Amino acid sequence: MLSFILSSNSAAKNWQTVLDNGQNHSVYFHAWGGDPQINAYIQWLEQQVKQQYNIDLHHIKLTDTSEAVSRVLAEKSAGNHSEGKVDLIWINGANFAAMAKHGLLTPNWATKLPNFSLTNPAKNPAMSLDFGVPTQGMESPWGQAALTFYYDSVAITSPPKTLTQLLTWSTQHKGRFTYPKPPDFIGVSFLKYALISLTPASLQAKLYQPVTKQNSALLLPKLWQFLDTLHPNLWRAGQHFVSSSTALRRLMGDTELSLAMTFSAPEVPAAVTRFDLPTSIRSYAMSDGSLSNIHFVAIPYNAAHTDSAKLVANFMLSVNAQAKKQRPTTWGDNTVLDLSILAADQVTQFQLSNPHPSSLAPNHNSPALAEPHPSWVKVIEQQWLERYGAQ
Structure with missing residues (x-):
């Protein structure tokens, strides 16, 4: 008991040091800037941390997270080990694996945030795993997302619910579906969903290990065989691919497509509300599974304001910030907090009434x-571009 008290006192003292050192500074938060709802939520974060800590949070909008990775790597190569221009970065997957491999992230800080305990990590080990890779305290969880499909209920009465059904449906509705070209995140996510679905259960463990030539030669041919059959049925006969999920949504809005997908389920009802999508749009999840992941924030090893970034990351994990983020009218990003350990009045902040007709049902099962292991992404992208990139 005494050791527990001493440990608690030490943690409180250490956090007080973070509070003392972290206030009254700027934090440059490098995060994807392609969604107006997410950008608006980050603006709200800016107001909150300014009010609580007098921190000036600056959202550096990225087209791709790799831009921030390259910047930190360039700073390290130039010998800039303490005055980096990236204080906090929104990250997961291959970008996290790359930064961790090159020693570009601050270690052992995330689990020490006071609000990290609200994720109940002992019962939710995914909070410390990024695409199966242990985060080792280098990342703080921020939200959860899953690949969600949406369709025009005027054009489709019964959407495909499995990958096999999607192939059959595409032959009957030629030109009414497509996916973004890799390396777009949504496009790669669709390919990973397809790969998992096409891989026999007895071999799926290989997808969660670092990719090898032997395993890629064993598992990827099924994916290419599937795509060879699917592509002629796609929009523009698979001879041209859109570059982003935004362009995909635009084609749905113009009714050129009847079926599309997103990794941000709340994006769909928000787009309907903005009249970017028809009111007949409905969301659903595939019955053979939804590719899911947790996204995180990390602090580069050379951040100029490490303690300030920790204060921001801790606020991101607060009940108030997580509940607001989960509301469909805000962002709709699922919380990483374990509601079972929260107080009753805190849980009520996450409860919704009158969901939008275009929203994904919470009990989709x-x-x-x-x-898969992040090393698979590069191989999938390279081989896809070799096979279909010239089209």
Whole structure:
């Protein structure tokens, strides 16, 4: 008991040091800036941390997270080990694996945030795993997302619920579906969903290990065989692919497509509300599984304001910030907090009434498909571009 008290006192003292050192500074938060709802939520974060800590949070909008990775790597190569221009970065998957490999992230800080305990990590080990890779305290969880499909209920009465059904449906509705070209995140996510679905259960463990030439030669041919059959049925006969999920949504809005997908389920009702999508749009999850992951924030090893970034990350994990983020009218990103350990009045902040007709049903019962090991992404992208990139 005494050791527990001493440990608690030490943690409180250490956090007080973070509070003392972290206030009254700027934090440059490098995060994807392609969604107006997410950008608006980050603006709200800016107001909150300014009010609580007098921190000036600056959202550096990225087209791709790799831009921030390259910047930190360039700073390290130039010998800038303490005055980096990236204080906090929104990250997961291959970008996290790359930064961790090159020693570009601050270690052992995330689990020491006071609000990290609200994720109940002992019962939710995924909070410390990024695409199956242990985070080792280098990342703080921020939200959860899953690949969600949406369709025009005027054009489709019964959407395809499995990958096999999607192939059959595409032959009957030629030109009414497509996916973004890799390396777009949504496009790669669709390919990973397809790969998992096409891989026999007895071999799926290989997808969660670092990719090898032997395993890629064993598992990827099924994916290419599937795509060879699917592509002629796609929009523009698979001879041209859109570059982003935004462009995909635009085609749905113009009714050129009847079926599309997103990794941000709340994006769909928000787009309907903005009249970017028809009111007939409905969301659903595939019955053979939904590719799911947790996204995180990390602090580069050379951040100029490490303690300030920790204060921001801790606020991101607060009940208030997580509940607001989960509301469909805000962002709709699922919380990483374990509601079972929260007080009753805190849980009520996450409860919704009168969901939008285009929203994804919360009880869709789609199995969560874990992300493959991040090393598979580069191989999938390279081989896809070799096979289909010139089209």
